[in-house]
Amino acid sequence: MSTFVVVASGHSGTMFLASQLSKAPIWTVEHEPDFHMHPDWVNRRFRGRHRYGEVNSWILACADRVEVDRRAVLLRNPYEVACSIARCGYGRYTVPYVRECITVLDGLIQSGRYHVLRFREVTTSKRKLLDAAAVLGINTLTEDMVDLTPINHHEGLAEEVLSFSEVEKVEYDRFVKEYDL
Secondary structure, eight states: OOEEEEEOOTTSSHHHHHHHHTTSTTOEEEEOOOOOOSHHHHHHHHTTOSSEEEEOSTTGGGGGGSOOSEEEEEEOOHHHHHHHHHHTTOHHHHHHHHHHHHHHHHHHHHTTOOEEEEHHHHTTOHHHHHHHHHHTTOOSOOGGGOOOOOSSOOSSOOGGGOOOOHHHHHHHHHHHHHTTO
8 A cells, every 4th residue: 555644734735735746647646635534534535545645734633543654744834824824814713723733743743753844845846846755655756747836826924914922923933943944
């Protein structure tokens, strides 16, 4: 079996990454195929599959219980994530959600079971995107197959919508520095 899961916070580039990885011949790569977040439901999608992967922010909380061969997290600067969420009209939920995602992503990375993929790298370098694919077991993707054109590009950051307390600022800054975002 060759299966993988990439988890991230919402608004971290999961749709972009899945769209690029799904171009690989002989692979099925899906972006958030459904909203079942219970590990039993998620594992049913993977059972008996070969060359199947998901890039899925919905299963972040249960990622450690998903039965796959390879695992990765996709990290994006939390300020950019928060601004992207706020632009979509979810302003009051932004700070608690991003704070929770940072905590969960930290735990997954510290477990040593997850490769770290960086949004900035996989969206700006075809070589880094192909390296990320190889980490997940996809070796049939080539530079001429991938396209770095943004899928959901929004002009400017919605910083005026957000007000970060000193606690969030310190936590976000630590996360950005620790994971080189």
